[in-house]
Every structure is written in structure tokens, then in C-alpha cells.
Amino acid sequence: AQTVTQSQPEMSVQEAETVTLSCTYDTSESDYYLFWYKQPPSRQMILVIRQEAYKQQNATENRFSVNFQKAAKSFSLKISDSQLGDAAMYFCAYRPYNNNDMRFGAGTRLTVKP
């Protein structure tokens, strides 16, 4: 079974600084997708970024980028120029390529200090 591990229950960052959230996963599949979702206090889960395992290039979305290390099964999220609105729970998620079964990590609570 695939598992997703987020080893940082909580992280904090100063506004305008950069923070990296860690995620590792375990799978025997070669093709799969990885996601980072953000869940603010409003509870709405928002897709932040997505990475296809077959792509070597790391995905980026404005201030959000990932460091995807396929051999190490690592998928970290970097948030640059942190903003107060970035404060939320961040969940890393894995889904096999030909399967809709998405697995989530335990989450990392990010606090942004003004």
C-alpha cells in the first residue's frame, strides 16, 4: 500500500521569508501523481500544485514550487515570499497514474508571523 509521510506537524515562517515543507511517500509504482493541498481555517481544500512523476522538471505555481526527487521518493513544497494568507494546513497527497485512490499525509500546520 502506498503511504505518505509528512514529518513536520508544525512549521512557522516570518512574513516575506521562504519555507519548505517536507513530504515522502512509499510506492512501487513508476507512474503516479503528487499534489500539495492547502486547507485554511475555512476548511476549503485548495489545490496548490501538482507534479506528474514522469516529468523531470519541478512544477511551479507563482510563489509555490516543488522539489521532486523520484529516486528518494521525496516531494517537498517551497513557499517563497510567504504571506499571511499562506497560513493553513498543508497536505501532501499521492495518486497512482491509473487509479483514483488518493492518499493523504497527516498534514503540516504552517504559521506565518508578521
Next chain:
Amino acid sequence: SAVISQKPSRDICQRGTSLTIQCQVDSQVTMMFWYRQQPGQSLTLIATANQGSEATYESGFVIDKFPISRPNLTFSTLTVSNMSPEDSSIYLCSAGLAYNEQFFGPGTRLTVL
């Protein structure tokens, strides 16, 4: 992307009663899912809602406790039956195209007394 709404947003219920949660998507989607998120925890998949047929349940979840309907491509319901305080949780609906990212509703916060 898809916009997903859920009703009710929250409810407080008595032990032994049932609550039906509705999920509406603004566009036709292939897949719809129901998750449970206990306080401070991650998401656990309850079941995949299949249009016109019985839902596919994950281990530890059964149809008698969590009956699910999906009469069309944009609507699904989850019923939490014979509730106990252990059922207090956030219930999230998600939807998307097959083999693609999922978009989530705002969740329903359920408290069982």
C-alpha cells in the same frame, strides 16, 4: 476546475439519529468521493460515489452506516446513520475527472451529542 458546494455546512445531532449531507458540483464530473476528517487529522476516504450503482467503500466503512447516492453526474449524498459521538467529524465531498486532480467542497462539520 470544478466548484463544489455542500449542505449543511454544519450540524449538531442527537445520538441515534441520521444526517444526510448533499454535495453539488457545478459541472459534470466523472468521479465523486466522500472523505472524513477527524479534528486535527488527515483525510480518510470513505467511499467512491458511482453514478447509478452502489458506492465503492473503503476498508472500515460499510453501506449500512454510510449509505451513498449518486443519481447523476453532478450530485451525491452521504448519510451518516445511527450516529454516535465517534461520528463527530468533518465530512468532505470531492470531485474530478477520472485520473485527474480532485477538487473539494467546503466540508460539513458534524457534532454528535
